[in-house]
Amino acid sequence: MLEFNSNNYEMRKEAAKHGGKDVPLGKIMKGDVKKFKVYVKDPKSGNVKKVNFGHGGSSAKAKGEKTLSIKRNKPSRQKSFLARHKCDQAKDRTSARYWSCKAWRKNTKLP
Numbered sequence: 001m002l003e004f005n006s007n008n009y010e011m012r013k014e015a016a017k018h019g020g021k022d023v024p025l026g027k028i029m030k031g032d033v034k035k036f037k038v039y040v041k042d043p044k045s046g047n048v049k050k051v052n053f054g055h056g057g058s059s060a061k062a063k064g065e066k067t068l069s070i071k072r073n074k075p076s077r078q079k080s081f082l083a084r085h086k087c088d089q090a091k092d093r094t095s096a097r098y099w100s101c102k103a104w105r106k107n108t109k110l111p
Contacts, residue, residue, distance in 0.1 A: 016041060018048040026093075028103060030111040035067055036103065040093050053096035054103070072104045 015022050016039065023039040025048070031037040035054025042049050056067035071077045082088070087101035102108055 016048045018050060023048065028099065028108070028110060036099070036111070038099050042094050049094055051094060051096055051099055053100045070103060070110070072106070078104055078106075 014025050016025050017023070018039055025039050025041055028036050028038050031052055031054060034052035035056055037050055037052050039048055039050055041047070054067075054070075056065060060067050072081075081104050082101065085097060085101055087097075087104070090098045090101045092098055103110060
């Protein structure tokens with residue numbers, strides 16, 4: 001969960017337990033089911049959730065399919081993706097849409 005410190009405007013990432021192991025919250029990682037995954041704390045239940053997003057991942061590789069790459073370095077493709085998925089309205093951190101939109105923005109570190 002990200003905490004906002006109003007004194008010096010820093011964002012801090014926390015760690016939490018999910019399935020008996022420590023996991024970082026809010027960090028995009030290489031996925032096991034899909035291409036990417038991220039752990040977030042659900043504000044409604046207070047539980048830690050794993051959000052899978054992206055095309056294919058290991059399940060596609062097992063079938064022999066190729067996974068799509070993110071082409072966010074091409075401004076026209078980035079603009080089209082962000083518009084098509086209405087990324088300006090994606091606010092729910094527990095949704096795959098939010099994290100997919102975040103991955104397409106510049107300066108987002110991907111594995």
